[in-house]
Amino acid sequence: MITVAIDGPAGVGKSSTSKALAEHFAFAYLDTGAMYRAAALWCLREGLDLDAQAVDQAAIVQAVGALFTEDHLEMVLDPEEPTVRLDGQSVDQEIRSERVSSHVSTVSSIDGVRRVLIAAQRAYIAGESDEDSFSQGRGIVAEGRDITTVVAPQAQVRVLLTAREEVRAARRADQSQSPAQAVGQDNVAERDRIDSQVTSFMSAAEGVVTVDNSDLTFEQTLQVLINLVDQAV
Numbered sequence: 001m002i003t004v005a006i007d008g009p010a011g012v013g014k015s016s017t018s019k020a021l022a023e024h025f026a027f028a029y030l031d032t033g034a035m036y037r038a039a040a041l042w043c044l045r046e047g048l049d050l051d052a053q054a055v056d057q058a059a060i061v062q063a064v065g066a067l068f069t070e071d072h073l074e075m076v077l078d079p080e081e082p083t084v085r086l087d088g089q090s091v092d093q094e095i096r097s098e099r100v101s102s103h104v105s106t107v108s109s110i111d112g113v114r115r116v117l118i119a120a121q122r123a124y125i126a127g128e129s130d131e132d133s134f135s136q137g138r139g140i141v142a143e144g145r146d147i148t149t150v151v152a153p154q155a156q157v158r159v160l161l162t163a164r165e166e167v168r169a170a171r172r173a174d175q176s177q178s179p180a181q182a183v184g185q186d187n188v189a190e191r192d193r194i195d196s197q198v199t200s201f202m203s204a205a206e207g208v209v210t211v212d213n214s215d216l217t218f219e220q221t222l223q224v225l226i227n228l229v230d231q232a233v
């Protein structure tokens, strides 16, 4: 089974490219950002105060743990229809709302939260999750911020997908104008600033291939990744 690990900052086209790559090879697709977003949404729904100067970290870690011990969270790894469910209801729109985007880094920067989610992500990658038959298939594409370095450093293909900052900002601006992505404003630069204090996705770790797609189309970027996977199999 092949693991493809893709990290990178926000606004680089990581999710759409990773999903298309998984579809191309009929691999499973794991969007770890969606897991952190679902965790943040869950905490908000549980009434935890994520705006406090000093958030109640223990309560947050406990709430996020319950996502798994009480089976509230379900990740569907089918790349044609990746879905995140909380208590059986799809939250794909809600986890990309401005409210969640502006609180997710608060939750993801807590060590105990990362421990819980990293363990769950490793189980998906190992095909140990009983939820989704895709994880038992030929391979998986997992994307996020710390997949190449922490979650799956053993992955056969490890990529840092990046683009110049002004290019990323322009792409995000375009996305927020599209009705399909009408998710409100997301302060990507601020999120990257906070996130990069916790995970290092701005430069490639040893053995990780950097793909800068500033001057590449979506199709060209996808082709570069397909070639990398082809070389690894």
Ligand code: C5P
Pocket: 010, 032, 033, 034, 036, 037, 104, 105, 108, 109, 143, 144, 145, 146, 147, 191, 192, 195, 199
């Ligand atoms: O990729 P996306 O923008 O959906 O990620 C949402 C947030 O989840 C990031 O801003 C970051 O705080 C967190 N995240 C993380 N580690 C990952 C993936 C996402 O901390 N592997």
